[in-house]
Amino acid sequence: MTNPVCPECCSEYVRRVRREGMGERLLSIFYVYPFSCQLCGERFSFFQRGVRYVRIDEEQRLYQRSPVNFPIAFANDEVTGKGRVGDISMGGCTVQTDAQMAKGAIFHLSLCIQDAVSTIKIDAARVRNVQLDRVGLEFLKFQKSERERLQNLVRGLLFARQGEKKATFDEAR
Numbered sequence: 824m825t826n827p828v829c830p831e832c833c834s835e836y837v838r839r840v841r842r843e844g845m846g847e848r849l850l851s852i853f854y855v856y857p858f859s860c861q862l863c864g865e866r867f868s869f870f871q872r873g874v875r876y877v878r879i880d881e882e883q884r885l886y887q888r889s890p891v892n893f894p895i896a897f898a899n900d901e902v903t904g905k906g907r908v909g910d911i912s913m914g915g916c917t918v919q920t921d922a923q924m925a926k927g928a929i930f931h932l933s934l935c936i937q938d939a940v941s942t943i944k945i946d947a948a949r950v951r952n953v954q955l956d957r958v959g960l961e962f963l964k965f966q967k968s969e970r971e972r973l974q975n976l977v978r979g980l981l982f983a984r985q986g987e988k989k990a991t992f993d994e995a996r
């Protein structure tokens with residue numbers, strides 16, 4: 824079986840996403856499925872002969888988030904705060920914080936990955952949902968260089984997870 828690769832950036836970190844519309848439903852009969860690149864966001868169709876997927880609702884999210892734990896600082900005109908990032912993808916992250924982050928508010932973010940030197944700046948992120956002290960953020964805007972650094976981080980996380988999966992599989996055999 825050939826694994827799908829992103830036609831835009833050649834990344835192998837792609838995941839199947841929900842079929843949208845009649846066209847994609849029809850195509851899936853012929854083993855052509857929609858995928859989304861986890862690094863550049865490209866959505867594409869890929870032919871996998873003989874592969875039948877069952878419908879899984881949790882795959883609706885375009886980007887799969889990886890668990891992490893590093894500090895974050897955020898600010899807008901009214902609120903400045905700090906917290907910890909619990910998971911992240913190219914599309915957004917979940918932050919644990921005591922600060923007031925209202926749904927719909929826009930913040931700029933500094934993700935303090937690994938050490939204080941390597942900070943990734945996000946120019947604009949929107950609060951998607953708030954549950955007690957857990958805040959879901961969607962990344963809206965970043966500089967190209969920051970986007971590339973975020974891609975490197977996410978690629979590393981996905982690579983590590985792939986390794987974990989393989990290890991579990993080997994143990995199970």
Ligand SMILES: [Zn+2]
Nearest residue numbers: 829832860863
């Ligand atoms: Zn890509």
